[in-house]
């Protein structure tokens with residue numbers, strides 16, 4: 001059975017450029033004539049490409065402009081973007097350039113410690129290394145299951161002798 005991989009894709013662009021129409025046409029197979037400004041909407045679709053299946057989670061956003069601050073949910077855990085402009089609006093074309101810059105700037109904080117450095121330090125202690133983010137809920141379960149497993153492993157190898165395990 002093929003593995004279904006999850007993909008989150010965010011559609012960005014100026015107001016009324018056709019973001020919703022694109023998403024709706026792709027997911028529902030029809031064109032919407034009317035215009036109803038989007039607050040935020042999500043679509044789900046299983047996409048099969050060759051032997052691979054993807055669970056596509058499309059986020060249709062409210063239109064942005066050059067002053068918009070992109071929320072965290074448009075940055076974190078996102079696998080890809082569709083930047084949309086209208087051929088009848090030069091301004092909407094300029095907006096996607098500014099959105100592209102914003103996506104590259106991220107959220108201001110730059111990394112000062114590389115994962116490799118953490119790994120090296122942990123290795124020098126004989127400890128396990130995991131890089132986690134509570135905000136992104138990345139490895140938060142893994143850290144605590146790993147420390148419990150490690151405690152059990154150390155307990156088993158030393159009988160009932162009590163030792164502290166370092167993560």
Ligand SMILES: Nc1nc2c(ncn2[C@@H]2O[C@H](COP(=O)(O)OP(=O)(O)OP(=O)(O)O)[C@@H](O)[C@H]2O)c(=O)[nH]1
Nearest residue numbers: 015016017018019020021032033034035037038063
């Ligand atoms: N002619 C034409 N009109 C389109 C096309 N795509 C969208 N429209 C029309 O443009 C208008 C705006 O489309 P939407 O898809 O709502 O645009 P949007 O970018 O989602 O708008 P916001 O929610 O305000 O950001 C609607 O009246 C659509 O019918 C297209 O490819 N060609």
